[in-house]
Amino acid sequence: QVQLVQSGAEVKKPGASVKVSCKASGYTVIAHYLHWVRQAPGQGLEWMGWINPNTGDTNYVQSFHGRVTMTRDTSNDTAYMELSSLRSDDTAVYYCARAKGRSTREGYFDYWGQGTLVTVSS
Amino acid sequence: AIQMTQSPSSLSASVGDRVTITCRASQGIRNDLGWYQQKPGKAPNLLIFAASSLQSGVPSRFSGSGSGTDFTLTISSLQPEDFATYYCLQDYSYPYTFGQGTKLEI
Numbered sequence: 001q002v003q004l005v006q007s008g009a010e011v012k013k014p015g016a017s018v019k020v021s022c023k024a025s026g027y028t029v030i031a032h033y034l035h036w037v038r039q040a041p042g043q044g045l046e047w048m049g050w051i052n053p054n055t056g057d058t059n060y061v062q063s064f065h066g067r068v069t070m071t072r073d074t075s076n077d078t079a080y081m082e083l084s085s086l087r088s089d090d091t092a093v094y095y096c097a098r099a100k101g102r103s104t105r106e107g108y109f110d111y112w113g114q115g116t117l118v119t120v121s122s
Numbered sequence: 123a124i125q126m127t128q129s130p131s132s133l134s135a136s137v138g139d140r141v142t143i144t145c146r147a148s149q150g151i152r153n154d155l156g157w158y159q160q161k162p163g164k165a166p167n168l169l170i171f172a173a174s175s176l177q178s179g180v181p182s183r184f185s186g187s188g189s190g191t192d193f194t195l196t197i198s199s200l201q202p203e204d205f206a207t208y209y210c211l212q213d214y215s216y217p218y219t220f221g222q223g224t225k226l227e228i
Contacts, residue, residue: 037166045158045166045209047218061217095165100177107213108156110177112165 002026004034004096004113011119017084020116022096029077030054033099035109036070036081038092046092050105051079059105086120093117124148124212128221135226139200143208143224145193151214157186157195160223161206169208170195200226 007021022034036048049060051070058070064083072079079096094116097109125148135141145155153173158166168177170186173193183198197204205228210221 044223045160045211045220047211047220049217059216063217097165100168100171105213106171107154107211107218108168108171108177109158109166110168112167115165 002098002111004098004111006094006096006113006116009117009119011121012086014086014088014120014122016086016120017082018086018118019080019082020094020096020118022079022081022113024053024077024079024098027098030074031102033103033105034070034072034079035097035099035107037095037097037109039095039115040089040092043092047107048081050099053077053079054103083118086118088120091118091120123217124151124215124219126210126212126219126221128208128210128224130224131222132225132227134228135200136228137200137202141197141200141226143195143226145188145195145210145221147191147193147212147214150190151212153189154212154214155186155188155193156211156213157184158209158211159204159206160209166209
């Protein structure tokens with residue numbers, strides 16, 4: 001069955017970086033874009049961007065001003081989202097999510113990781 | 123960025139009620155819209171894609187409609203497990219944007 005398993009919770013200090021992993025299984029990983037979505041405590045959902053696991057191509061929300069980097073390791077079917085220069089308002093649950101369609105950037109996410117809480121605090 | 127405005131922000135209803143949630147886009151987005159359900163502490167779950175297509179495994183009491191700027195999610199007969207927060211998401215243009223959410227309460 002399709003699974004996206006994310007790394008565990010992190011606590012970081014302001015200015016530090018965090019790297020969250022998302023291991024995919026149960027499907028042809030290179031065939032589906034992976035997206036990242038975050039949710040601050042008690043708030044709504046925010047789309048962050050996508051990575052094409054086949055080519056490594058990415059697309060990020062510009063409001064992160066170059067602080068976000070999405071990568072993948074095809075040898076172990078794992079995607080990564082790294083966020084740098086962390087601020088307190090980056091405290092959120094970060095989700096990876098699989099695009100429903102094959103080889104499409106569509107924003108229909110049919111499988112999600114369990115979420116990774118990143119807490120930024122001095 | 124395209125702004126997605128959901129209404130209402132919260133809604134109280136009873137089991138068996140018919141409920142409609144609206145999502146309005148700040149510009150036309152064709153039918154490039156999905157609806158998600160999220161329960162506390164859980165990841166969102168895709169209900170509807172392409173504005174009106176029911177995702178596999180989702181009960182038929184959920185339906186979506188609309189095109190252009192105005193979209194609706196309808197639950198024909200509320201069940202206890204439907205009390206959750208609902209979000210729309212446009213993927214017409216970057217950045218993809220979610221509505222602010224509609225919390226459906228008993």
